[in-house]
Amino acid sequence: MGIGVKRYLLLIFLGTVILALALAMFLAFVYRTIDVPGPAGTIVYFITLQFLDHPVREITVGVLGLLAVIVGATLLGRTVLSVMVDPDDDLAEALYQNRRLQSGPRVVAIGGGTGLGVLLRGLKKHTNNITAVVTVADDGGSSGKLREDFNLLPPGDVRQCLTALADSESLMHDIMEYRFTRGQGLQGHSLGNLLIAAMADLNDGNFERGVNAISEVLRVRGRILPSTLSQVKLAAEMTDGSIVRGESRIRSAGKPIERVFIEPRHASANGEAIKEILSADIIILGPGSVFTSVIPNLLVPDVATAVRASGALKIYVCNVATEPGETDGYDPSDHVRSVTQHVGSGLFQYTLANSNTRVGLQTSGGARMVEFDPSVQLELLDAGVQPVMADVVDSKDSRHHDPDMLASAIMNMHDQVSKGEPPIPIAIGASR
Numbered sequence: 001m002g003i004g005v006k007r008y009l010l011l012i013f014l015g016t017v018i019l020a021l022a023l024a025m026f027l028a029f030v031y032r033t034i035d036v037p038g039p040a041g042t043i044v045y046f047i048t049l050q051f052l053d054h055p056v057r058e059i060t061v062g063v064l065g066l067l068a069v070i071v072g073a074t075l076l077g078r079t080v081l082s083v084m085v086d087p088d089d090d091l092a093e094a095l096y097q098n099r100r101l102q103s104g105p106r107v108v109a110i111g112g113g114t115g116l117g118v119l120l121r122g123l124k125k126h127t128n129n130i131t132a133v134v135t136v137a138d139d140g141g142s143s144g145k146l147r148e149d150f151n152l153l154p155p156g157d158v159r160q161c162l163t164a165l166a167d168s169e170s171l172m173h174d175i176m177e178y179r180f181t182r183g184q185g186l187q188g189h190s191l192g193n194l195l196i197a198a199m200a201d202l203n204d205g206n207f208e209r210g211v212n213a214i215s216e217v218l219r220v221r222g223r224i225l226p227s228t229l230s231q232v233k234l235a236a237e238m239t240d241g242s243i244v245r246g247e248s249r250i251r252s253a254g255k256p257i258e259r260v261f262i263e264p265r266h267a268s269a270n271g272e273a274i275k276e277i278l279s280a281d282i283i284i285l286g287p288g289s290v291f292t293s294v295i296p297n298l299l300v301p302d303v304a305t306a307v308r309a310s311g312a313l314k315i316y317v318c319n320v321a322t323e324p325g326e327t328d329g330y331d332p333s334d335h336v337r338s339v340t341q342h343v344g345s346g347l348f349q350y351t352l353a354n355s356n357t358r359v360g361l362q363t364s365g366g367a368r369m370v371e372f373d374p375s376v377q378l379e380l381l382d383a384g385v386q387p388v389m390a391d392v393v394d395s396k397d398s399r400h401h402d403p404d405m406l407a408s409a410i411m412n413m414h415d416q417v418s419k420g421e422p423p424i425p426i427a428i429g430a431s432r
Contacts, residue, residue: 115288122407130222140248230267314348
């Protein structure tokens, strides 16, 4: 696959030749029909090189023109490419990679929190056509304060997506995730949240336009869309029958969750998010907190309906570790069941689970590796979901996925399904 440059250069060259020919014809007409008298005629005599014989005259003009084109094109190219390409990168490779990413599959990732950021970090190396559909139910910390003070959609999950999809991710992470530790009114706020709030304010309070504006500044690869533009709050009914309102309170309740719901229940879905879902080649649910990141997006009316109606490859990415207080003791079938109990079945064809449980969980607080066994496979198949196993755990932080390995596994599934082949075969156990 080429990088699509040669054909455009040829078109520019042909246009330049035609334009030069037209100019030459005009000048020849002027030269033959108009007699310039006096000193002006002398100037014209020297400018047009009439003191040279005809073959030498044309060659001299041609050489001067060619030199001007070469010097101008070289300087212009250096100026443009110094902005577009890292000086340490190979130019041809950079152009090829950009072309490859632009022609990549259209991917919609639905979720929120750390899990969605991890996924996006890996996906951006395979395609530029990424849309992150994020939950806006956060009510804690900096996001909660901005939501309350400015009637702003909570920016926390959006901020993490911006950081993950930015070109200069490490630098942007330091900037966007910087948190003020002192200062009245600033303490506790992250700089990224304040930037998003400022951009929304500059766009007449329009949150979505503000996010689009900051995406351009950060050269974000893809789009970030809230699942709804309405102010919604997340609530949960616990197994003891009590109702807890607010995402932050649900996380800290320390009780098993029976179900979650949003208030108001009939919040309007973001039309742009629905369009992206319906036109996607791949739709990914998760990874992330099942009850507070994944399901809340699907509870927005029309989001689950659009996912179900889409002809995309649809994958649920199971977490690699359980979440204390939310998914204690869960296996992959429990994660899938939690989703289907809230929004019904038929939402996705595959669930991608981690096969490498030997890496060991470097954490405390009751989290455990999510394990897969043959009985789980049967339960998933009975639910109409094909289980797919791959080594996708981060060996340095086994609570999370490895971004590159997760994205590669998803792209391999897409390639195989596109060819009419079954995806990655079931492989229980470690592959490292």
